[in-house]
Amino acid sequence: MATYGMAARRLFACAALVFLAPAGCSDVLSNVEPGNEEKSSDTGTQGNGPFEGPEGEAPSQAMSASTDCPNRCALSMKDRPNMPAGTTQIFEVDEVARLLGNGSSGSSAFTWRNATGAVNLRVPEGYGGGVASGMNNWGQTAGSVIIQGTQHYAAAWEPDGTPVVLRSSRGGPVVPGEALAISDSSVIVGRTTDGRAFRSHWRTGFRYLGAAGTAAYDVDWHGRAIGYYTNASGAKRPALWAADGTLTDLGALPGHTGGEAVAISPRTGFVVGVSTGGGAERGWIWTANAGMKPLPEGFKPADVNAYGEVAGWSGGTDWPNAVCAVWWEGYGLRPLPLPPQVSGCRVHSINSWGDVAGFSESMETDGRFMFVVRTPVVWTWASKKYRYGF
Numbered sequence: 241m242a243t244y245g246m247a248a249r250r251l252f253a254c255a256a257l258v259f260l261a262p263a264g265c266s267d268v269l270s271n272v273e274p275g276n277e278e279k280s281s282d283t284g285t286q287g288n289g290p291f292e293g294p295e296g297e298a299p300s301q302a303m304s305a306s307t308d309c310p311n312r313c314a315l316s317m318k319d320r321p322n323m324p325a326g327t328t329q330i331f332e333v334d335e336v337a338r339l340l341g342n343g344s345s346g347s348s349a350f351t352w353r354n355a356t357g358a359v360n361l362r363v364p365e366g367y368g369g370g371v372a373s374g375m376n377n378w379g380q381t382a383g384s385v386i387i388q389g390t391q392h393y394a395a396a397w398e399p400d401g402t403p404v405v406l407r408s409s410r411g412g413p414v415v416p417g418e419a420l421a422i423s424d425s426s427v428i429v430g431r432t433t434d435g436r437a438f439r440s441h442w443r444t445g446f447r448y449l450g451a452a453g454t455a456a457y458d459v460d461w462h463g464r465a466i467g468y469y470t471n472a473s474g475a476k477r478p479a480l481w482a483a484d485g486t487l488t489d490l491g492a493l494p495g496h497t498g499g500e501a502v503a504i505s506p507r508t509g510f511v512v513g514v515s516t517g518g519g520a521e522r523g524w525i526w527t528a529n530a531g532m533k534p535l536p537e538g539f540k541p542a543d544v545n546a547y548g549e550v551a552g553w554s555g556g557t558d559w560p561n562a563v564c565a566v567w568w569e570g571y572g573l574r575p576l577p578l579p580p581q582v583s584g585c586r587v588h589s590i591n592s593w594g595d596v597a598g599f600s601e602s603m604e605t606d607g608r609f610m611f612v613v614r615t616p617v618v619w620t621w622a623s624k625k626y627r628y629g630f
Contacts, residue, residue: 295335296592299547299568303594306621312566312596314577315628317616322357324350328614329599332375332589337627339597340375341616351379351399354629361397364405370395373430374421374458382419382428394419394430394438408446415446421458424506427483429456429465437467439481449481456481457500461507468500476500478513478526490526492517493534501526503543506592510548512541525550536573539565542598543590551590551598562586564619566596576619585617595620595627 306312317323317330317339324343327350332340339352349361349372361381363370371392372383379399384392394406394415406415406428417432419440428440429449437454440446441463449456453470456479463483468476471489475498478490492499496517504511511526512535523535525548535541541552548569553562564576564585578585579600587598596619604613618628 295546297594299549299594300570302621302623303571305623308622309577311574311577312594312619313622313625313630314579314600315618315620315625315630316579316600317618317628320352320354320629323352323616324348324358324360327616329586330588330597330616330618331373333591333595333597333618334375334377334379335591335593336377337595337624338375338377338379339616339618340372340381342372349381349383349397351375351381351401354627359399359401362401362403364395364403367393370397370403371418372397373418376422376424376426378424378426380422380426382422382430384418392416392418392433394428394432394440396422396428406440406446415440420456423459423463424461425463427459427463427465429459429467431455431467437465437469437479437481439463439465439485447485449485450479450487454479455500458503460504460509464504464509466501466504466511466513476516478511478515480504480511491532493522493524493532496520496522499524502541505544505546505548508546508548510544510546512544512550512552514540523550523552535567539567539573541567542587545590545594546592549590549594551587551596553586555584564596564598566590566594579615579617582615587619593620593624595624 326343327341330339330341342349349370350358352358361370361372367385367387369386372381374382381397385395386392394417397403408415419428419430422428431437435452437449437456439449450469456465456467459465465481467479469479471477478499478501480488480490493515496515499513499515501511501513509527514521515524523539523541524532526532538554539552541550544550550567553564555562562584564587565573567573582600582602585600587596589597599614600617602613603610
């Protein structure tokens, strides 16, 4: 994701795919950094701006300057000013150190910046809560709104927290399911309740990317979505959909038969995922030029940034036993430090400055029972702590 400028545009607006906002459709970009104008196309091919290469800081440069925290500093975000009470984890960190989080209740999704505080993602009338999953650098977010506690409908929010609910056509039905990611060009991807990957954009509308047995987890500036599809043999396969919907099977590591892609870098074409087969799994990183390469054994990727730094964890799927780490071809696998009295962690996101967002876990007791407590955490280099108020 990139830091870029304020421009008047209709983000989700009154076009085909969304409806359900308050009267009128405003252009809200009040918390976007000044800079170049945006590209308005849903494939990232129009206009000018710093979108073609990495933003942030080269990993080798950032690491060498962080003498106080050679493997990044672990910052507990639990008690930061204006951080919503009950915040348990951070799902996304963008280029301007904006965080996307969810609290302990179903209606407590928010974005937060140290300079401006929290913006609550409002729940539209008639719905009982909202869950946020992805965010772009305009501060737009994607997720779902909830009816009766269990029925999710794909949704998105403007930077000021105004909600919109995705529809399959102009004036058509809302979309049961969840939006999982939104690109800097405002392309939204996700999956429906009946297991179909979808792509949606305010200009080009809503469309399915595949039949049942597909999911789209992430999308880049160019409109390329990643996830999985199910082949004729019933195996899940890692998928890359071009902006026009063309599907590419990314393959599998030697000895494996399936898997899925879990993240794509905002503009530079790195894809990470997991390959499976024979009761085993292994993480990988893929580029169009180099193809698929294995990541260190036992390391499961969660996200990848513009430089190819991969955030993830090892130690199994049991969170209290997981060790969070970042891998990069230039420095290998480096574990992330844990705050005091913490037993495990999970990471969700890494930006091009090398900031990592997620949560830590600790076992606590009230004198009678033991219980797990989650704390939102950002890992960053020493020179970048100020962006989070430290």
